[in-house]
Amino acid sequence: MKVFDAKHIKNIALLGSAKSGKTTLAETMLFEAGLINRRGAVEDKNTISDYHEIEHDRGNSVYATSMHTEWRDYKINIIDTPGLDDFIGEIVSTLRVADTGVMLINAQHGVEVGTELIWNYMEQFQKPVIFAINQVDHPKANFDASLESIKQHFGNSATLMQYPLNPGEGFNAIIDLLKMTMYKFPPQGGKPEKLPIPEEEAEKANRLHNELVEKAAENDEELMELYFEKGTLDEDEMRQGLKIGMLNHQVFPIFCLSGKNDMGSGRMMGFIDNVAPGAIDMVPEKTEDGNDIECKIDGPTILFVFKTMIVPNLGKVTFFKVLSGTVQQGMELVDHQTGNVEHLNQLFIMDGKDRHPVDKLEAGDIGATLKLKFTETNHTLRPKNLDITVQSIQFPEPRIRAAVIAKSKSDHEKLGEVLHKIHQEDPTVEVNFSKELKQLIISCQGELHMSIVKWQLENIYHLDVEFISPRVPYRETIQKEAATSYRHKKQSGGAGQFGEVFMKIEPYYEGMAEPKDFPVRGKDEIELPWGGKLIFYNCIVGGVIDQRFLPAILKGVMEKMEEGPLTGSYVRDIRVMVHDGKMHPVDSNDISFKIAGMMAFKNAFIDANPKLLEPIYDMEVLVPDELMGDVMTDLQTRRSIIMGMDTKGSYQIIKAKTPLAELDKYITSLRSITQGRASFTSKFSEYAPVPMDIQKKLAQDYVEHED
Missing domain, CATH: 3.30.230.10 (Ribosomal Protein S5; domain 2)
Structure with missing residues (x-):
């Protein structure tokens, strides 16, 4: 398989709400490049990406899936991510190694709840973003409303690159504002015909093209001078300005397409090749002590592990990004966290569950290997003579807890081992046995996330388990x-x-x-x-x-x-x-x-005069302005003390202190109150006295239990 250098590798994350079409677009991108002969469909359960049994059962993505395609001498590594906040760990680990995020917007709905929540993480990573308004061929598609919702939520940095000539059921043409060309697609999709822009669209296209030129020019002083001098920029100069703007988070290009019918995906892939930043363009990765790791082939071999999977009948699959140097089959590298030497006997490029062996991968690329004994997610693999650790991915704190009980006593020990494997795959699943509570506690991102863990225990590992509310660690x-x-x-x-x-x-x-x-x-x-x-x-x-x-x-x-x-x-x-x-x-x-x-x-x-103390948690609830009152009312019913508020764009951040006893399944209630538009974080703050009526009830329950 061809080896690509850092200048010709682009790593993209497909992001967006559930049902925005990420998996379908990934399938189309692989088909468009000729890497697969037939496109699968989510409904038929035969896509490259959503291949796990649980994804077939649910009909949407649960895991982030790595794939690749080749387009005009460029390699595009694609990671298809879930669209639900419960699986945010998969999204966060993907954002860490992606160079550009492609945010899909469903043309029927515009910016949705999932879009807003994922965007909050995009801002943390400050990665370049492309918006793709998908499903513009749907009968209920409303391109103009979707475009307006993007600009309303993400500001004037959202920059129109093209627009559909006839959105809806008759969609078959795109006006491209960078190339000033109309792309007209055959009924079955695929390769379009390049045509002049129709006369009736010329005025609109010219106006939008001039806006795009201005947007490209304002990101660089030299380009701005050229623009003042010539009154315009040529296509290459515009690409340069757009790339600079994307790197500075000042330009978010907007495309339109139909992933299902393969209309517009090739044009966006060409833009990813020619304009979207790659690993070599990005701010260098950092070591734990703050030093830069330059993305260059002649540097030391440094791999960062961003994902681990346990595959039945295969074992552990370790996914990594080559941050520096070249990794070759048979190489020995040291796991910096454990100090153990790992033998990379096999190297692969992954396309879903399919493995394609390679001899080597160079800086900027993404690959996988099998059966590493000691290496886990967030670990660094480096040469023996190099003392270096890559900064870890900071995963979100859990938002829901449960105690797990194996119904058969003979399964107790196996349950702990299996949960450790699940934690290896998904670090946002936290597991610990509490000696104090005498319970095995599992912590997840939400009820759906927890239900997936329960499904794995029962269907993959064949354990009969029960999830119950955990006890509270009083003092x-x-x-x-x-x-x-x-x-x-x-x-x-x-x-x-x-x-x-x-x-x-x-x-x-x-x-x-x-x-x-x-x-x-x-x-x-x-x-x-x-x-x-x-x-x-x-x-x-x-x-x-x-x-x-x-x-x-x-x-x-x-x-x-x-x-x-x-x-x-x-x-x-x-x-x-x-x-x-x-x-x-x-x-x-x-x-x-x-x-x-x-x-x-x-x-x-x-x-x-004994006194019972309860754990109090500092909370930050991110909620849209118009729903703040409902959320505050609910918090007050949970004995919360409101400590203050901050503003973040169109959101309010409510800061509160809340007893842990009142946080049981709070994420479920919050999503119900806000239709899924709010999220929260929490961390332990202190112990504080329990109200006397609650203390009396807990003491009485303890006496009755002891009797």
Whole structure:
């Protein structure tokens, strides 16, 4: 297979809402270039891109799929992405390695919810964007309304390159404003006839062409001078200006096409070849320490892994972008994150599930390899003598949680292994076993995302599982001091058990003075793994408890702090003074004083006005202006405290503090309230007191459960 250099490689991401036609366009692009002989259809479940069983079941993309095509001496790597926000991880990893995003707009609907949400990520990556108004041959197509919606949402940087002469069922011609030519397509689509622009369209076409010339000129001082000098620019000069504008995010070219009927796709592919920036034009990738990685063939071989898939009967497939140098079959590279050497015994270009072996790939290209033992998504592969790590992809935080239970006890261990594989494929699926909650917790982007994971568990790995609401990691503490004693005495023939402990406990806060009621003989200051502190004082006078039993008392206190008396949650921020007690010369031992310490602490805790704390999360909700009131009303029903608001274009950012207990399935509710037009992020902030009525109910539930 032909090897392309960085100047002739273009990496594009097909983006857009569900049903905007991304998969169909990808199929047409491969057909147009002659790489496939027959176009598949989503309805027939035979496209190159959507080949997974779950995608056939659902009828839309779930995974980002890599393909390639060749067009006029250029290689175009195409990654077809899902259109739903639940699969944003697939989109984010694609945007990281794509050089240009092609945003498809359904001509029936214009800019949709999915378009807006994906655009927010496009802005983060600052990648060049092409808009493609697709399905202009649909009976309900409205090109002018779609064009207006693009300009309304994305501003005057959206730049018209062509327009359909007759959108709707009769669509068969495009007026191209760069080449000032009419392309007329045969009824079956394909190669168009190039014709002069009709006389009745000349005035409109000339006006729009002049606007395009001005847009191309304003991105470069030399071009602007040429424009003032000549009054126009030639086609090559316009291409140069448009490319500069795309790189600076000041020009977003707009095309029109019918992906299904292969009308206009070839012209857009030509523009991608001639104008759209490639890897060599982009701002260099960065290392973790901020240094540039130049996209050049004579540099060191550096691969960045952006995707991993576990394929049945094949194993692990690792997708990478060659950031620098040349990678060759049989090469040995070091996984920088693990330090292990990986053997790249096979190199491939992927077209969906089909693998095409290659001997080498050069800087700027995208490829895949099989059966790497140690390398995962976000890892860097580099030569042994080069200490370098590529900046990682920052995946969005999860927005929904569930506890996963294997219905068969024999599947418990296998469930953990399988979920780890799913996390390898999709880092936005986070999995951890919470010792505190005694649950296996899975975190995803939304209910649909979670349902896909459940489908995989049941249909691919044949595990019968149940997803339930996870428990909340509450914390317990106290609000006043309390003193108590406990005597543990047990006689059962032979040596018995005896230990008596007198104890005082009180709330702890940073900077508080040392105890004055008792002499301090020793002090342990313990940073608790779950947050907060335990300060443990030895205040024993006269040897009433032997020094060797103090660690056992501390152990008893710690065990009760791991399962608090109020709700069984972790206890924090308490100081304990052991100041008196009794022991027996024969029957006293570690276990006796451990139990006495545990029970004394428990009794004192109950008398110290216990308080339950709940985790509070900082939230940012991105919502359209007109829906802000509905979202704020809903937040207030969730005990949220509104902290402020910011503006971002036509969106408002609501900042709030919300208890984790109220965030269960919030993403589902938010999408319902806003028809899917809002999104949110959250991160842990602090622990705060639970309202007393909720505390009483949780404590009562715990007592009933224990009984």
